[in-house]
Amino acid sequence: MDTVATGRIAFWEGGSLWVFDVPTGAQAPDRIAMHSHHAYQLTFSLGGDFGLHLEDRVISGPFAIVAPDAPHAFEAQGLISLLFIEPESRAGRVLAQLMQGEPASQLSAEQVRDAPTLFKAAFEHPNDPIKELVAAGSEVAARIAAHVRTTEPDRRVRQIIKWATENLDGAVAMSDAAQAVGLSPSRASHLFVEETGLPFRTYVLWLRLVRAVDAHTQGANLTEAAQQAGFSDSAHLSRTFKRMFGLPAAALEMS
Secondary structure: OOOOEEEEEEEEOOEEEEEEEEOOHHHOOOOEEEEOOOOEEEEEEOOOEEEEEOOOOEEEOOEEEEOOOOOEEEEEEEEEEEEEEOOOOHHHHHHHHHHOOOOEEEOOHHHHOOHHHHHHHHHOOOOOHHHHHHHHHHHHHHHHHOOOOOOOOOHHHHHHHHHHHHOOOOOOOHHHHHHHHOOOHHHHHHHHHHHHOOOHHHHHHHHHHHHHHHHHHOOOOHHHHHHHHOOOOHHHHHHHHHHHHOOOHHHEEEO
């Protein structure tokens, strides 16, 4: 598998920051296939260029946002960053209010403020770039969360998410999660979809993918990352990654 881009990925609770240097000119990769994922994607040019291809239009840089589960294709050259914010987080709930149901939109320089400068400096930090990326991404997410007042998901849904996250090492079933929060499986399933927009099984797959990518960025190979996240094998991980991000996990190289 040819490498599409090299870069770094940093995770924290509720989000992650991906910074990649994508080849330019004749070496530029093909457009990443149509895909969707369960997180807001805020894309920033750090000197590079990108285009987001929706089903009905194309949004170009330098700054743009895509809503969770909105199908889109992606192409880029040069240095770019992707800030993923989970919709269940406080920042995600604020973004839901600001997006008002739109699948994607451009962001203004006023909305973005100094985020690109923070991300680029963190990426190029000489000592601990991952720590700096966590700090920069968390700071921008906190700013978003403070933008307007919002509510958190239902307490029982938050408990289900916490239970699922803590039990990814084994089988994760809604029947067990429902019992943990004192609900019937049918009521828990309905409430979960109502609050998150996703069936529980699909959300668990997203949690496993996040854990696997995090493990891979910390040095695990794809087989080890798949095992740590509860995937059946690396092929299952790669298929899931491609469905949610448009390309195989092996196409990204961590630096």
